[in-house]
Each structure stands twice: as C-alpha cells, then as structure tokens.
Amino acid sequence: MSNTVIVGTQWGDEGKGKVVDLLTAKADMVVRFQGGNNAGHTLVVDGKQFIFHIIPSGILYEGKKCLIGNGLVVDPEVLLEEIKKLKESGITVTPKRLSLSEKAHIIMPYHRAVDHAREAAKGRDKIGTTGRGIGPCYEDKVARTGVRAIDLTEPETLEEKIKTNLKEKNFYLTEFLGAEPLEAKPILDKYLQMADELTPFITDVSLELDQARKSNKKILFEGAQGTHLDVDHGTYPFVTSSNPVSGAACSGAGIGPGQLHHVLGIVKAYTTRVGAGPFVTELTDKTGDYIQERGREFGATTGRRRRCGWLDLVVVGDSVRLNGLNSIAVTKLDVLTGLDEIKICVGYDLGGERINHRPASLKKLAQCVPIYDKMDGWQEDISHVRQMEDLPVKAKAYLERITKITGVPVSVVSVGPGREETIVIKNPF
Numbered sequence: 001m002s003n004t005v006i007v008g009t010q011w012g013d014e015g016k017g018k019v020v021d022l023l024t025a026k027a028d029m030v031v032r033f034q035g036g037n038n039a040g041h042t043l044v045v046d047g048k049q050f051i052f053h054i055i056p057s058g059i060l061y062e063g064k065k066c067l068i069g070n071g072l073v074v075d076p077e078v079l080l081e082e083i084k085k086l087k088e089s090g091i092t093v094t095p096k097r098l099s100l101s102e103k104a105h106i107i108m109p110y111h112r113a114v115d116h117a118r119e120a121a122k123g124r125d126k127i128g129t130t131g132r133g134i135g136p137c138y139e140d141k142v143a144r145t146g147v148r149a150i151d152l153t154e155p156e157t158l159e160e161k162i163k164t165n166l167k168e169k170n171f172y173l174t175e176f177l178g179a180e181p182l183e184a185k186p187i188l189d190k191y192l193q194m195a196d197e198l199t200p201f202i203t204d205v206s207l208e209l210d211q212a213r214k215s216n217k218k219i220l221f222e223g224a225q226g227t228h229l230d231v232d233h234g235t236y237p238f239v240t241s242s243n244p245v246s247g248a249a250c251s252g253a254g255i256g257p258g259q260l261h262h263v264l265g266i267v268k269a270y271t272t273r274v275g276a277g278p279f280v281t282e283l284t285d286k287t288g289d290y291i292q293e294r295g296r297e298f299g300a301t302t303g304r305r306r307r308c309g310w311l312d313l314v315v316v317g318d319s320v321r322l323n324g325l326n327s328i329a330v331t332k333l334d335v336l337t338g339l340d341e342i343k344i345c346v347g348y349d350l351g352g353e354r355i356n357h358r359p360a361s362l363k364k365l366a367q368c369v370p371i372y373d374k375m376d377g378w379q380e381d382i383s384h385v386r387q388m389e390d391l392p393v394k395a396k397a398y399l400e401r402i403t404k405i406t407g408v409p410v411s412v413v414s415v416g417p418g419r420e421e422t423i424v425i426k427n428p429f
Helices: 016-024 076-088 109-125 134-142 149-153 155-176 184-201 205-214 248-253 286-294 313-323 362-367 393-406
Strands: 004-008 029-032 041-045 048-052 065-068 098-101 219-222 262-268 271-273 307-309 327-331 341-350 353-355 369-376 410-414 422-424
Touching (some): 004 016, 016 041, 016 219, 016 262, 016 327, 016 410, 029 205, 076 184, 109 155, 205 219, 205 248, 262 313, 286 307, 313 393, 393 410
Parallel strands (some): 004 219, 004 262, 029 065, 065 098, 262 327, 327 410
Antiparallel strands (some): 041 048, 271 307, 341 353, 341 369, 410 422
16 A cells, blocks of 8 residues: 655646546545645646546546545535536546545635635735635634535534624625625525535545555545645745645545655646746746746636746755655656756855745745756657656756755656656656
C-alpha cells in the first residue's frame, strides 16, 4: 500500500488534474481534501476536454471511487451541474462512484452575495477572489454557524440555520456593504430540492477511507490551488481560504498522518498566478506573452488571463519544506520549446542581501529582485517523447538543474496536454 498526496508548489494552476488523472490508473480511490469550486482541473482525454471544479478528476476512470472530503466547501448547484455534464458525456455518477462527506460545509447564496459585495466595496484594493463564496463559507465554518452537508438531510435544521444566518448577513449586506438583502424562503426551497438529489451521496468519508485502508486499497489525495495560496503559508492576504499543503490531507479527509506515504509536488516548468499580489519573476514582455499564449494560460474557473514568469525555485523550495515533498512532477515543459534562453530564479536579492526563502512581508517581497541562472533553450518538439533519454539535451539539463537546486527527484514530466503526452520516471504507487 502506498497512499499518495498531490499538491501544487506554486500559486495553483500547475497541472495537478492531469497528474491526478495519470496516477488514478494505479489508485483505488481518489479524495479531494480542501478548497471549493474556486479551483479548476482541466484534462484532455482522447482529444476531449473536461473541466472539474469539485469532483475529483479520477471520476473519468471506471471502477474508481471518488470522495469529497470534509475540508471542502461545496456549492451543491455546481456539484449537481458537474454530475449532469458528466452524464451527458457518457459518465454516470452514482453513490457507488462518488461520496460527499457529511461534514463538508455548504456554500449558500448569502456567501456569494457577501463575496461579490466585499470585492466591489474594496475597488482597487480587491484581493481578486473568484466571487464563488468560498471565503465567507469558511468564515462561517470557523464561526461555528455554517451549514454542513448533513444539514441537507434535516429540513428543520437547514431552515433554522438559513433564517438565523440571514439576520446577520442581511444586516451586513445592506448596512455596511450597501447591497441588496436576501429572502429565506427561496433559498430554503431551492436547497431542499437539491438535497433530495444529493442525500444519497452524503456519507462519512473518514470511515470509508479507514475501511479502504484496512483493505489495503491505494488512496490518492488531491489538493486544489497551490502552496503559496495557503491561508497560513502563502502570500497573505492574496491567498485562498483553506490549506492546500500536504498536511491538510489529514484534517480535510479524516485520516492519520501515518497513512500518507508519498507527497508529490506539481511544478509547472514556469510560474503563473491569477489575481493580485507580488510576483518576483513576472514577465511583462514578449517572452511573457509567448509563454502565456503557448501555455493557454487562462483560468479554468474564471477564464482570467494568468500572469506568467520564469520558474521561481525560491517559491518551489519553500514548498519542498512545507509539504515534505518526496518527488516532483514537472508539467508543461513543452511550453518552453522555442525559447533561445531560459532563466531559473535561484534566489532573491533583498536590499543587497541574498535570501533563499520568500519573506512573509509583502513589502519586502515586492522589493525582491530575482537572481537568475541562465540556460540555453531547445527548439525540438518534445510532445512525442515518452522516455527521459529521448528528450533534447538542453531540456534534460533544465530538469536536472531543478532537481539539483530543490534536492527532490523528478518522477513525472508532462510534455503536452494529452493524457498520453507524459514521461513517467517513477510512479509513486
């Protein structure tokens, strides 16, 4: 048995979905442990594109069980729409294929209303939230006023929570944010209707995982976003509202740390981020445009253009420490094809002092100047390559440099968007 955790090492959008899809072939179960529908995994299978926001991408494999852990905040409307779209694509999602933790928190209309109104009120100082209600839902979770999946099975409990929460939310919306109030009855009616469809999926995911562990099943834990969007360890406040680091797999799924055997960090061959916040290696020139266009760097959830820059191994190095990485999967290596010169950030210059970690202060981070190693690029098409030895010498040198600086071996290399366009050096399972 070898349970594996997959985490992003940058600011999300590293290509975790494809790697999850790849490793699911060897897994028995796939569980998502944090975040919400502010994340998106894009997969290309047999030329067909799939975009997932809540359901683990392992659902594309028949006979694999997918689980939505208690660490998520779930928009039931989005979840049901994903189930519907999968059915239209010939993939029927039943409770035998998918479980929703009874302890997962539910995103309500007032969460989305608060999210939008706050961002509008902040103007130029906005964080860049997706407006999906993720943060406000996590706030209610911590405040102990949240609606959980189990509440969908108890109409009286659901009604009481909606009415109680709306008293506070409507006051905040109207008196502080200048937004419109919401009514309880339409919300209750809609959520009770969705509850009828979702109730068969609601169960104790922690118990299910424990039973799988005792049966020596192989479990894949799938994180959303990336380490530097972590609410504790990221570029706060330009972060998400949950913990995308590997340790959160335990609390977000209900399993002990001793059951996590391999942590795989996903490293995009360059760096991107969506939304505001300091970005030391950002490229605002033709090279940045080249990477953005070749990499099709638009958010799967928001459609927003991603900011692009050179690979930042200071950022990745912090992720190695925070997640305890055992190996690295390098994605989108093919996007760099065609560049005459490639740069890797190996340190920051902060006021004349070299540092090898990202400072917590955003003021200091904004003052950091990247220290680059320069490498020759390659011109050969690598999308057809399936063995490391068949890569161009300069592409292999790039990967070897990443391993040397991070101290972590590369186990997977993605050379194209398709499932088959992958070099697997060592499968964690």
